[in-house]
Amino acid sequence: MKIMIVEDDLTIRDMVGETLEKWGFETVKIEEFDQIMQVFLNHDPHLVIMDINLPSFDGFYWCNKIREISKVPMIFLSSRDTPMDIVMSMNMGGDDYIQKPFYMDVLIAKMNALLRRTYSYLETHSKTMEHDGIVLNLDDGEVLHGDQKSDLTKTEFLILKILMQNKGTIVNRRKMMRSLWKDENFVDENTLTVNIARLRKKLGELGKEYFITTKKGQGYIIQ
Amino acid sequence: MKIMIVEDDLTIRDMVGETLEKWGFETVKIEEFDQIMQVFLNHDPHLVIMDINLPSFDGFYWCNKIREISKVPMIFLSSRDTPMDIVMSMNMGGDDYIQKPFYMDVLIAKMNALLRRTYSYLETHSKTMEHDGIVLNLDDGEVLHGDQKSDLTKTEFLILKILMQNKGTIVNRRKMMRSLWKDENFVDENTLTVNIARLRKKLGELGKEYFITTKKGQGYIIQ
DNA sequence: AGGAAACCTTAATATAAACTTACAGCTTGA
DNA sequence: TCAAGCTGTAAGTTTATATTAAGGTTTCCT
Numbered sequence: 001m002k003i004m005i006v007e008d009d010l011t012i013r014d015m016v017g018e019t020l021e022k023w024g025f026e027t028v029k030i031e032e033f034d035q036i037m038q039v040f041l042n043h044d045p046h047l048v049i050m051d052i053n054l055p056s057f058d059g060f061y062w063c064n065k066i067r068e069i070s071k072v073p074m075i076f077l078s079s080r081d082t083p084m085d086i087v088m089s090m091n092m093g094g095d096d097y098i099q100k101p102f103y104m105d106v107l108i109a110k111m112n113a114l115l116r117r118t119y120s121y122l123e124t125h126s127k128t129m130e131h132d133g134i135v136l137n138l139d140d141g142e143v144l145h146g147d148q149k150s151d152l153t154k155t156e157f158l159i160l161k162i163l164m165q166n167k168g169t170i171v172n173r174r175k176m177m178r179s180l181w182k183d184e185n186f187v188d189e190n191t192l193t194v195n196i197a198r199l200r201k202k203l204g205e206l207g208k209e210y211f212i213t214t215k216k217g218q219g220y221i222i223q
Numbered sequence: 224m225k226i227m228i229v230e231d232d233l234t235i236r237d238m239v240g241e242t243l244e245k246w247g248f249e250t251v252k253i254e255e256f257d258q259i260m261q262v263f264l265n266h267d268p269h270l271v272i273m274d275i276n277l278p279s280f281d282g283f284y285w286c287n288k289i290r291e292i293s294k295v296p297m298i299f300l301s302s303r304d305t306p307m308d309i310v311m312s313m314n315m316g317g318d319d320y321i322q323k324p325f326y327m328d329v330l331i332a333k334m335n336a337l338l339r340r341t342y343s344y345l346e347t348h349s350k351t352m353e354h355d356g357i358v359l360n361l362d363d364g365e366v367l368h369g370d371q372k373s374d375l376t377k378t379e380f381l382i383l384k385i386l387m388q389n390k391g392t393i394v395n396r397r398k399m400m401r402s403l404w405k406d407e408n409f410v411d412e413n414t415l416t417v418n419i420a421r422l423r424k425k426l427g428e429l430g431k432e433y434f435i436t437t438k439k440g441q442g443y444i445i446q
Numbered sequence: 447a448g449g450a451a452a453c454c455t456t457a458a459t460a461t462a463a464a465c466t467t468a469c470a471g472c473t474t475g476a
Numbered sequence: 477t478c479a480a481g482c483t484g485t486a487a488g489t490t491t492a493t494a495t496t497a498a499g500g501t502t503t504c505c506t
Contacts (some may be wrong), residue, residue: 091332094336095336105307105310112313117318139392154441187494189453193452198493216502216504396464410485411484418484420464437492440463440493
């Protein structure tokens with residue numbers, strides 16, 4: 001996700017930019033405030049962080065200019081603190097308003113919420129677990145390895161999920177069975193073995209034959 | 224626009240409700256806090272205002288419950304004031320956070336911004352959903368594929384809409400039934416199967432026989 | 447090394463989830 | 477008021493997946 005930062009205070013600009021990059025965002029920082037529109041058009045960012053107090057024209061002005069051509073999500077920053085400033089920001093076409101000084105955690109959280117709302121399709125691609133090249137998609141019950149994929153059944157999926165949640169520690173068979181079937185008394189010991197085997201076979205087809213290790217007498221583990 | 228208000232403080236509830244109505248919103252106020260889900264399902268509001276401190280379960284809990292079946296815009300209210308509360312609210316699936324006491328102007332402005340962002344399709348007149356060549360018209364319940372079309376019944380339409388809204392993720396049968404019939408206890412399990420079959424038949428006639436995939440034991444999915 | 451417990455493999459069988467088809471009660475509108 | 481279409485129910489069938497069973501390995505301990 002590409003974020004455009006429009007902020008004239010160098011300290012804040014750098015701090016915000018750095019933190020966002022640490023979080024995996026791509027950033028575009030404005031340094032020449034008369035070229036905001038060019039930069040916006042060239043980079044086509046997914047979200048804009050806009051300070052209100054700027055040299056020459058203010059943030060509202062630029063928001064207006066941008067809104068003429070785009071519905072990009074926009075969060076205003078400002079040290080002003082009257083309700084009128086918030087109301088203004090929203091009415092000018094902004095999506096949120098954060099008062100300075102602010103916590104970066106809050107900015108990130110608000111950005112994520114807004115991005116989720118705007119680009120909701122991205123949400124579905126984010127609920128996954130990963131380990132050593134194997135990606136387990138929690139939404140559609142698929143495992144991926146590189147460009148290969150395989151469908152898991154309900155039980156296989158649960159087993160893999162439990163093992164990945166506990167990666168690095170041994171999960172013993174009894175515990176596993178209790179999670180899978182609640183009353184372990186009524187299902188055969190061997191049922192788990194067979195399910196593990198099926199899961200291993202599918203992982204093997206993805207080239208990860210030894211993803212799950214047996215610890216004899218103790219249980220299974222993903223290392 | 225219909226707004227659901229979940230707030231146990233009677234003074235605030237009435238004040239908010241009155242003001243919203245003065246602004247032309249339709250309001251639904253929760254009075255029995257164990258019936259939030261029923262009310263939500265029955266009214267299907269466009270936005271939810273959610274207090275965090277509630278009797279028995281808190282606002283985060285109900286947010287989670289609602290998020291299992293809906294992406295409705297949600298604004299949290301709370302008198303707590305640490306940055307962590309804001310971050311929590313966003314991470315739980317909220318869109319915004321307003322600290323009490325607040326100005327009604329601010330609430331209204333934030334609501335409007337969020338509604339504008341969420342329902343922007345209303346402005347652009349593109350009341351359709353599209354995926355993989357299938358276009359669902361939200362106005363008249365028609366599906367299009369290329370130059371072919373087919374009329375859907377109410378139930379078929381809802382099923383397809385729910386699946387398309389959640390494309391890429393498995394929607395389990397129970398959740399589906401809860402959305403379709405509110406009180407799942409009174410309709411047969413098989414009714415859903417039959418409706419899915421009828422919908423599939425129509426999609427099949429448009430040449431999209433395998434648009435909806437069954438994940439046995441898990442639910443249905445559009446990939 | 448030898449034996450036993452723990453685990454694996456394969457294939458047959460059972461089971462419950464989902465599908466199909468047919469039908470009857472309702473609505474709706476001509 | 478009667479036909480047409482929507483909707484849910486029922487009964488019987490299919491099918492994906494879980495389970496059982498039987499015989500084969502591996503591992504580890506004495």
